[in-house]
Amino acid sequence: MIRDAALVASKDLRLEWRGRVGLGQVLPFALLCVLLFAFALDPDRGVLQRATSGLFWMIVLFAAVLVVQRSFSVEGEDGVLDALRLSGLAPASVYLGKVAAIVVQLLALEALLLVAVAVLYDTTLRGWGLLLGTVLLATLGIAGAGATYGVVGLRLQGAETLLPLLLLPLLAPVLIGATRAGDVALGRSAGPGWPWAAMLGIFAVVYVSLGAILFRPLMEDL
Amino acid sequence: MNEAAYIAAAWIGTFGAVAAYAAWIIRRGRQASELVDEQDRRWM
Amino acid sequence: MAPAPVVHLRGAVALVDRFPALAGVDLDVGAGEVVLVRGANGAGKTTLLRTCAGLLPVTAGDATVLGVDLARTPAAVRRRVGLLGHATFLYADLTVSENVRFWARASGATQEDGRAALDRLGVPSRLHHLAVRSLSTGQRRRVSFATMVARRPELWLLDEPHAGLDAEGRDLVDGLVAEAAGSGATVLFASHELDRAERVAHRIVTLAGGVVQSDERDAGGRDAGLRSDW
Amino acid sequence: MTIDGSVSPSGAVAPARSPAPTSTSSRATRILGTVALVGTAALVVFGLWITPPDAQLGETIRILYMHVPTVSAAYVAFIITAVASVAYLWKRTEFWDLLAASSAEIGVLFFALTIFNGMLWGRITWGVFWRWEPRLTTTTVLFLTYLGYLAVRRVPTSTRTRGTVSAVIGILAVVNIPITHKAVDWWRGLHQEKTIFGTVDPEMQGTQLFTAYLGLTVFLVLFAWLLIHRFRLAWLTERAEEQGLDAAIAERRAEGSLS
Secondary structure: OHHHHHHHHHHHHHHHHHHOHHHHHHHHHHHHHHHHHHHHOOHHHOHHHHHHHHHHHHHHHHHHHHHHHHHHHHHHHHHHHHHHHHOOOOHHHHHHHHHHHHHHHHHHHHHHHHHHHHHHOOOOOOOHHHHHHHHHHHHHHHHHHHHHHHHHHHHOOOOOOHHHHHHHHHOHHHHHHHHHHHHHHOOOOOOOOHHHHHHHHHHHHHHHHHHHHHHHHHHHOO | OHHHHHHHHHHHHHHHHHHHHHHHHHHHHHHHHHOOOHHHHOOO | OOOOOOEEEEEEEEEEOOEEEEEEEEEEEOOOOEEEEEOOOOOOHHHHHHHHOOOOOEEEEEEEEOOEEOOOOOHHHHOOEEEEOOOOOOOOOOEHHHHHHHHHHHOOOOHHHHHHHHHHOOOOHHHOOOEHHHOOHHHHHHHHHHHHHHOOOOEEEEEOOOOOOOHHHHHHHHHHHHHHHHOOOEEEEEOOOHHHHHHHOOEEEEEEOOEEEEEEOOOOOOOHHHOOOO | OOOOOOOOOOOOOOOOOOOOOOOOOOHHHHHHHHHHHHHHHHHHHHHHHHOOOEOOOEOOHHHHHHHHHHHHHHHHHHHHHHHHHHHHHHHOOHHHHHHHHHHHHHHHHHHHHHHHHHHHHHHHHOOOOOOOOHHHHHHHHHHHHHHHHHHHHHOOOOHHHHHHHHHHHHHHHHHHHHHHHHHHHHHOOOOOOOOOOOOOOOOOOHHHHHHHHHHHHHHHHHHHHHHHHHHHHHHHHHHHHHHHHHHHHHHHHHHHHHO
């Protein structure tokens, strides 16, 4: 199962590298959001600095919707979904492979975005342990829920516009947890940060396991 | 007295919405049952 | 008694979205048979093949393929059949060898099976490192066919296998079909190239309006020895 | 051409019985409906006249007689949706799919009413319609989640795909309820304020307590009554579509015998 998941993940990452949708479209979009938030919230009044963590995660969520959409639109072209059904791949393997590929793409995006935010919003990055833990767990949760809803969008052809409506309310706890943990890590608010990270971890575990189970009816069923 | 108005709005709004929804599904039920064979609409 | 048929359909109704593309098909195909399915556009040929592959829900009637009940567990038959459809089932941005390697490994075959299949389909090695996107239609069909051959299916379901191929490619397809039947696989294929297809087939089934209109059992198969005995 | 399972004209099947109803009503729903009506009348009398104003909440407690039952009934509805969704993925019968869908629709209605009442309560208590009170916030997020569920059900596709996809969403959405609750609670943890639920007197007594339970009962009965009607409507809609299918099969076959 791990081998099959790795097969799917490496296929996805190779496809992503060939198409450069993430690098060429999603990353510039994320950077654009960094600028637009600065336009919307006067950079001289300290709003950006105080809201850095929240803005960062908002941008990640929007970018994640695009990454998920792309990740599943490649499975929609030229009958590939049928071919996946006909192959011997276990749905759970396909799911875990897709999650892994989305995680890798989002982590790369978040790393670059973090640099952009640090420079443009004048943020000193610190609290590295908590920051890293938050980023990893939140990303896993986003990818876990995202991959499940990505295949939902694929099954309901022509309903790609539904993805944000379905995915974002579900990710509300992730936004809350990641933003708060980020605030603590960056020293913007006092208080323990790890309970938030733990909540992100629980979310990730719950959604990745549910996704691995529910991917079977979603993928195999007619 | 304003308080009473909000309380009245809550009660009227709530039961009004439920009644409107009920009327809507019952009307649609009547319309739909005309399209369907008799043996498919024998309820328990 | 004849062995259990590979394909057994009785009054099978299959829906495409909500349209009854198959409206009650009766069909039995025995092991090793090569059956040509013909009919006008929209007669249900593609639907019949996709249904046999377990890709469409059978909503009424009996449908058993390779001993699997399609109405109950359609997924169980999928890995045992090979479907060549209108779609190529290939990732356009991956190269030929990446595609073949992925699909071979995804269906439990080895990389070598994939490479051998590419050779068998006559895909020259200079194309192996090109993205599928940049291939001609004919080459894509060959690559698609290779991914199917590599998994050694028990039942071959070919939708217009001759389409988009040159004369040489068509001969190749005919050869593969005969070979497959010789090695015990069953072949069900739809084609518009009737002259050519009738030479390969043991049997010709004509579909119209989602039902079987005629079934000529003793059509001129090329090798009478391959014909099943029923 | 006659084939098994063919379309038979469906007259002369049912023996003479009482005529089938031409609506989604039956004896059971009429009884439930009557109970709901009487209960509603009693709730109005108790909630608006007989009960005294609350020591802490004053007259605003009268809104809670609506607010608490609607949110409870909505949660019951979403739990039914989730259970029916699991059952659908397991049994694959139309019954569970339609039950899940019907229940979710009514749950969304009740959630909307909960938010509506909460906002009116807030206007009196806080002077504004909206404050980021944890329960109200959670309810709104979940409301949007279930709007997504209903939106999915409206996408035209095969019944089977619709059932599978919406069952998955019905399960994920219900799992998200406790997580969202916890997250929102912690999020607002630093800002203690007068909340709708937090201020309900735990030692509520006498007519107030009776009215609270009456409200809960009335809304659960209303929910059951609406659910039965909504389910039957969904059932009739599927049957009507199926008749279209029988006609389509007949037409499809005719197409074959012509050529």
